Amino acid sequence: MHAVPGLACPGCRGDLRADGETTLTCDGCATVYPILDGIPSFVPAAAGGRPSRYGLTVLIPAVNQGDLDDLLPALHRELRSLEISYEILQPSGPGYGTALRTGFDQALGEYILTLDADGSHDPSVLRAIWAARQGVAVVIASRYVPGGRVEMPRARTALSRTLSFILRRGLSLPYSDLSSGYRLYRREALEAVALHATGFDILQEVLIRMVAAGYEIREVPLQYRARGTSRAWLARFAVSHLQTFLTMWKLRNSIASSDYDARAYVSVVPLQRYWQRRRYQVITTMAAGAHRVLDVGCGSSRIVGSTRMVGLDIVLAKLRYARRYGNPLVHGSIFELPFKDCAFDCVICSEVIEHVPADERVFSELERVLEPGGRLILGTPDYDRWRWRALEWLYGRLAPGGYADEHITHYSRANLAAYLKARGFTIDRVDYVGGSEMIFGVRKSTGVPAARPLPVAAGLRSR
Ligand SMILES: [Zn+2]
Incomplete structure (x- = not known):
């Protein structure tokens, strides 16, 4: 937290003492005020979320279920090397967004990692994702930042890149890969936003709501291996994104955005x-x-x-x-x-x-x-x-x-x-x-203030 010149208790104007990084205590009336994301807060807060039981929750949505037997041994190896406690959940639902939200609601990790089990999300990237988490709410493993790579047929690469470009420009989101599902979220930040998407559009919705809530997002490179999906699947993926573009655009341009x-x-x-x-x-x-x-x-x-x-x-x-x-x-x-x-x-x-x-x-x-x-x-x-x-x-x-x-x-x-x-x-x-x-x-006057100022509402225009 920055030292704030002139700060005082709003109740009694007493001096405030910092107790570490998380609270301020008033010397006058002993009221304790929280420091939220480095910002001293004098506004009564909403109720907090669930306490964390693990360092990390891994969510593998059951929608794109590929061969878990291939993924799990490598994933466990990477997770053990990070030396954190973790749980693995495989939430399911009628759509990708529904499955993801179910997982978010069940997760008890301080952080949540989402990845697909179809072989496209390499567990060895986990180390770089984890190392990038400080100070941000989301880390995206991105195919389109320097160092990232996509191995798939050219037509599909072109469609995917075009989609990302349209979304990035149209929604004024300065990130390269808005549709990568390989991400790390800080759970506390996820709990501060309300998600509604049921399909793949949740990938954009969550970013827009995070930006609207003032959180920061970081990307790390991902070398993406082609998944064994059909053209029909890719078409559904594109349509799902574009159909919701207008909804996302409205959301992105609301005055509620930070x-x-x-x-x-x-x-x-x-x-x-x-x-x-x-x-x-x-x-x-x-x-x-x-x-x-x-x-x-x-x-x-x-x-x-x-x-x-x-x-x-x-x-x-x-x-x-x-x-x-x-x-x-x-x-x-x-x-x-x-x-x-x-x-x-x-x-x-x-x-x-x-x-x-x-x-x-x-x-x-x-x-x-x-x-x-x-x-x-x-x-x-x-x-x-x-x-x-x-x-x-x-x-x-x-x-x-x-x-x-x-x-x-x-x-x-x-x-x-x-x-x-x-x-x-x-x-x-x-x-x-x-x-x-x-x-x-x-x-402001340097003398004694007026004894009887005008009422503030005098001469106000009625609405
Ligand atoms: Zn006080």
Whole structure:
């Protein structure tokens, strides 16, 4: 875990002490907070999964059952050489996905290895797969990374490669082999995602959901030996993949995906790309020169990687993704920021306040953690602008269930400016993105705060 400057117990503001890598304890009230995937968490967690009884569970789905007698002796030899405890399960089901999910539900290993028994998955690759597991949720034995090889008739190789290419590009998944079933999963990560596919499409679904949950994936080369399957089998394999492409595409492009904001920055949709880049430019310009910066609701946006700062979000998946920017991250709520008073000289809060109810605590918390004279950069759509309302209407039609439906509080420049002034903030500037998203650059007062600020809901547009 990164040391997080300014961190404090959200309950009593007491100092927090790290007990190893897994928990923080408050010196004031003795509350214990978990550290999840290296991120201190102040959001009450969902119930945990089953405890592990083995180091590894090997799943051999009974769908592609070849000659187990050939596989098992070599597999046991490799597993023994890894010196871990293991179990071998052969789950069955009407389809590959169903069989795999049955196995996932039964497995008691800390890790789960999946492979086929038809001779195509060489057990000697196991050592390389196992060695690659640190820090990732999935290791794929890949036919298409350097060092990997495919031995099968040219027509089949071409089809398989084309399929992988279409899936990779169409689903924006930067991995070479999305349909290799020879993989190692961290079970805890598997339990954090819900799987529904019944066929071979589970191979893509699990990757998409892992990426959506902010987990990382690694590939190691596999020298793949042709399996003795017919053209008809391969055709079914291809159709099964392509039929579900649209479902997978929707899943991949949902705002629930941990990398949604990061991908918008490089989106092929010009308006979306413009929007992200303009917002990035406005906010980083306003924040320039600050030394202790907090981004509240950082998501996966590149802003949290633009300079040294602390990122906070309520969605753990987005934080897992944002770890790649190398800044300290905190899993917490805007209503109860886990930081000391006056801990920052700049607080960024972009595209957050429209997602939560109009509540004084949001603003009193942002103000509290800011030092006197410190900068608050506050971005939200301006619902007085017809252009925003038109865009949101259109967006709501194009992407039902997207951000449009999540905007529950509709601020306008007039009511937000009046409110911030009444709280004692000085408004330095207001910049716009697309002439409709307003970004306030304001400074906290250095004097005594106003005794009776305006109610936050004063002058709010009704929905
Ligand atoms: Zn405390």
